[in-house]
Amino acid sequence: MRLSWERAADDMAVSSYDIWEEDSRIHSVRGSATTARVTGLRPGTVYTFTVRARDAAENSSGDSNALDLTTASGRGDGPSTAPTALKATATRTKAGVRGIDLSWTPPRTAGDGEVREHQLFLNGRLATTIVWGAAPPAGTATYRFTVGEPPGTRYSIKLRAKLPDGKWGDFSAQRTVVTR
Numbered sequence: 616m617r618l619s620w621e622r623a624a625d626d627m628a629v630s631s632y633d634i635w636e637e638d639s640r641i642h643s644v645r646g647s648a649t650t651a652r653v654t655g656l657r658p659g660t661v662y663t664f665t666v667r668a669r670d671a672a673e674n675s676s677g678d679s680n681a682l683d684l685t686t687a688s689g690r691g692d693g694p695s696t697a698p699t700a701l702k703a704t705a706t707r708t709k710a711g712v713r714g715i716d717l718s719w720t721p722p723r724t725a726g727d728g729e730v731r732e733h734q735l736f737l738n739g740r741l742a743t744t745i746v747w748g749a750a751p752p753a754g755t756a757t758y759r760f761t762v763g764e765p766p767g768t769r770y771s772i773k774l775r776a777k778l779p780d781g782k783w784g785d786f787s788a789q790r791t792v793v794t795r
Contacts, residue, residue, distance in 0.1 A: 632666050660785070697775070698721055713766065714762060719733075773786050
C-alpha cells in the first residue's frame with residue numbers, strides 16, 4: 616500500500632518523515648520524500664496511519680490527520696466486525712473536570728443479533744466495558760468518561776464489540792486525543 620502526504624510547512628529543516636501505525640513508528644523516509652510504501656498488512660484489518668515531520672535535532676511535529684484504511688478481506692473472510700467512524704474529543708467543564716467524549720457506529724451483525732457491549736482500550740490496555748442494559752442505541756453510539764491526568768496528556772483510544780455469538784470482534788481504528 617502506498618501512502619502520500621503534503622510537505623511540512625517548514626520543509627527546509629525537515630530531515631525525515633516518520634510513518635506511524637497507531638502508536639508504533641513503522642517506517643521513515645528522507646525529508647525530500649512525500650510517499651512511502653507500507654507492506655506486511657493483514658487482510659480484512661483496519662489500520663490507522665499518521666505522519667510526523669522530524670528535523671536533524673530529532674524534534675518531531677505533531678501527528679498529521681489520521682488516515683484509516685481497511686485492507687481487502689481474505690478469501691473466506693466475512694465482513695469486518697470492527698466499530699467504525701470512531702471520534703474522540705477532549706472536553707473540560709467549567710469546574711475544570713477533564714473528560715473524553717466518544718462516538719462510533721457499532722458493527723453490523725448477521726441476523727437479528729444486537730451488539731450490547733464494547734470494550735474500551737486506553738493506551739493499549741483495557742480500561743472498561745461499556746454495556747447497555749436495555750436495547751443498544753440505534754445508529755451512532757456515544758460514551759463520555761472523565762480522566763484525572765493533567766492537561767496535555769495524550770490518550771490512544773480504540774474499541775471492539777462483543778458480537779451476538781459471544782466472541783469479541785475486530786478493533787476499531789485508533790484515535791489519539793490530548794486532554795485540555
